[in-house]
Amino acid sequence: MFKRVTIIGLGLIGGSLAIAIKKKKLAGEVVGVSRRKTTISRARTLGIVDSATLDLKKGVKDSDLIILTAPVLKIIDIAKKILPCLRKDAILTDAGSTKEVIVKRIEGFLPAGVSFLGSHPLAGSERSGLDHIDKDLFKGAHCILTRTGKTNKAALSKLKRFWGKLGMKVEVMSLKKHDKALSALSHLPHAASVALSNTCAKKDLRLAAGGFRDTTRIASGKPEVWRDIFITNRKNIAKDIVALKKELTKIEKALKRNNSAELLRLLKKAKNIRDGI
Amino acid sequence: MFKRVTIIGLGLIGGSLAIAIKKKKLAGEVVGVSRRKTTISRARTLGIVDSATLDLKKGVKDSDLIILTAPVLKIIDIAKKILPCLRKDAILTDAGSTKEVIVKRIEGFLPAGVSFLGSHPLAGSERSGLDHIDKDLFKGAHCILTRTGKTNKAALSKLKRFWGKLGMKVEVMSLKKHDKALSALSHLPHAASVALSNTCAKKDLRLAAGGFRDTTRIASGKPEVWRDIFITNRKNIAKDIVALKKELTKIEKALKRNNSAELLRLLKKAKNIRDGI
Numbered sequence: 001m002f003k004r005v006t007i008i009g010l011g012l013i014g015g016s017l018a019i020a021i022k023k024k025k026l027a028g029e030v031v032g033v034s035r036r037k038t039t040i041s042r043a044r045t046l047g048i049v050d051s052a053t054l055d056l057k058k059g060v061k062d063s064d065l066i067i068l069t070a071p072v073l074k075i076i077d078i079a080k081k082i083l084p085c086l087r088k089d090a091i092l093t094d095a096g097s098t099k100e101v102i103v104k105r106i107e108g109f110l111p112a113g114v115s116f117l118g119s120h121p122l123a124g125s126e127r128s129g130l131d132h133i134d135k136d137l138f139k140g141a142h143c144i145l146t147r148t149g150k151t152n153k154a155a156l157s158k159l160k161r162f163w164g165k166l167g168m169k170v171e172v173m174s175l176k177k178h179d180k181a182l183s184a185l186s187h188l189p190h191a192a193s194v195a196l197s198n199t200c201a202k203k204d205l206r207l208a209a210g211g212f213r214d215t216t217r218i219a220s221g222k223p224e225v226w227r228d229i230f231i232t233n234r235k236n237i238a239k240d241i242v243a244l245k246k247e248l249t250k251i252e253k254a255l256k257r258n259n260s261a262e263l264l265r266l267l268k269k270a271k272n273i274r275d276g277i
Numbered sequence: 278m279f280k281r282v283t284i285i286g287l288g289l290i291g292g293s294l295a296i297a298i299k300k301k302k303l304a305g306e307v308v309g310v311s312r313r314k315t316t317i318s319r320a321r322t323l324g325i326v327d328s329a330t331l332d333l334k335k336g337v338k339d340s341d342l343i344i345l346t347a348p349v350l351k352i353i354d355i356a357k358k359i360l361p362c363l364r365k366d367a368i369l370t371d372a373g374s375t376k377e378v379i380v381k382r383i384e385g386f387l388p389a390g391v392s393f394l395g396s397h398p399l400a401g402s403e404r405s406g407l408d409h410i411d412k413d414l415f416k417g418a419h420c421i422l423t424r425t426g427k428t429n430k431a432a433l434s435k436l437k438r439f440w441g442k443l444g445m446k447v448e449v450m451s452l453k454k455h456d457k458a459l460s461a462l463s464h465l466p467h468a469a470s471v472a473l474s475n476t477c478a479k480k481d482l483r484l485a486a487g488g489f490r491d492t493t494r495i496a497s498g499k500p501e502v503w504r505d506i507f508i509t510n511r512k513n514i515a516k517d518i519v520a521l522k523k524e525l526t527k528i529e530k531a532l533k534r535n536n537s538a539e540l541l542r543l544l545k546k547a548k549n550i551r552d553g554i
Contacts, residue, residue, distance in 0.1 A: 142483070142484055185480055185482070185486070186486060186489065192525070195528060197547035203458065203461045203462055209418065210402065211463050212466045216550075216551045220552055223541055227540045230528075230540050241526075245525055245526070248521065252515050267471055270471035271496060273482070
């Protein structure tokens with residue numbers, strides 16, 4: 001499908017992408033770029049890339065697909081650096097969790113010929129790094145591609161096929177719709193998980209059982225990654241936090257009023273929604 | 278250890294207890310009581326009890342240990358019914374998730390000779406029923422026993438050994454301390470999970486990935502069970518919800534002020550707490 005694919009960032013997403021691409025034979029050659037020497041040598045040892053380099057410009061040279069995996073704000077910085085070095089017909093994409101800021105900024109400095117498309121494969125884990133990569137990380141998960149007025153249609157349809165071949169359910173949506181949906185379904189749960197952990201800072205944590213463990217699991221995610229997500233989707237997330245607090249207040253009021261029927265209603269409603277997934 | 282143990286309620290906890298007791302040979306005979314005919318015959322088919330009955334009074338006759346597994350308020354109702362039928366030296370305990378209301382009420386109508394002790398094995402799942410029972414459900418988990426001014430010391434030490442032999446880490450604490458600790462670490466996460474599900478009622482739930490699934494998993498728990506927990510620990514939970522809303526407000530304010538450093542601080546603090554478990 002591609003002659004040469006370069007993956008920038010060899011963490012959980014980048015590393016899993018590298019092995020998935022090789023396994024599905026979607027590229028003649030897979031090049032990995034990392035800013036850490038240890039990651040480069042580990043990627044070589046694991047054999048997940050055909051070559052690996054610390055040098056961004058060398059890494060992207062002659063590639064027809066370049067995938068940026070990094071915290072959201074880093075994606076923008078790296079794009080700025082590599083854009084002048086890309087082949088004229090190259091497709092550049094990313095795997096960032098917010099899209100409006102990334103796509104608008106990168107479209108702003110895109111040279112003629114090069115296509116940029118925002119991708120968001122909804123796969124991941126609270127774990128990070130090459131030690132946790134998984135060739136099936138993307139299988140069966142959703143991947144959202146964003147479309148703007150500047151989107152190259154041929155590049156869009158090629159990327160749709162690319163993510164589809166990795167086993168993903170691909171959907172195309174606008175930047176705003178993506179960021180709004182992900183705020184509620186991914187960024188808000190993260191904020192709730194963080195707030196819950198912080199609420200229990202001084203509690204008897206040895207007694208934390210399955211419920212606490214599950215609801216706070218994602219709070220173990222990388223702080224720098226999530227700071228960038230929060231900052232670049234801050235208006236939607238702030239709005240969703242207000243909505244969550246309202247739902248919490250409903251429970252709080254029912255508790256204070258000893259309103260058993262209202263508690264049962266809220267519990268049943270939530271079970272119904274959760275069981276429906 | 279016991280001649281005859283009766284387990285009232287053959288759901289996930291009751292059924293798992295039955296097979297764990299048989300496996301560890303802690304009783305000469307295990308009797309199961311359920312109010313459903315289908316459960317009785319299923320328990321017999323699975324061979325998890327030596328005998329099973331729909332009749333509470335028949336079920337508890339001559340037993341030296343009776344364990345009540347049911348939603349919290351049902352535990353109190355059932356205790357009231359069976360207490361007059363218990364052997365004079367019997368030990369009665371429960372597996373309810375709140376303790377102050379249960380223990381104070383049951384101690385209020387305890388006949389001479391019978392000991393009642395509140396137990397809370399911190400094991401469970403969002404799943405329920407005999408289809409999900411697990412002989413290792415209790416292994417390695419905490420079990421809290423509560424002590425009051427009326428606690429029979431011999432019964433307390435016997436129950437400590439009993440739960441210990443099921444592989445549990447046993448701790449003894451006051452009713453108030455138990456309900457306060459569990460509010461923060463179990464009941465608050467449940468409330469958060471319910472509120473989060475309800476906040477996302479009208480969202481694109483097909484896009485819900487691992488983070489949403491994990492943070493809302495426990496919202497699938499039985500509404501009736503959780504209504505009773507909420508009602509019988511309502512003051513602590515309401516207070517903890519207020520604390521959680523304050524933590525959410527910290528994130529909300531940092532988002533509104535575009536305060537990257539404060540977001541990173543909150544994310545790092547939460548990660549540190551969560552990784553420490």
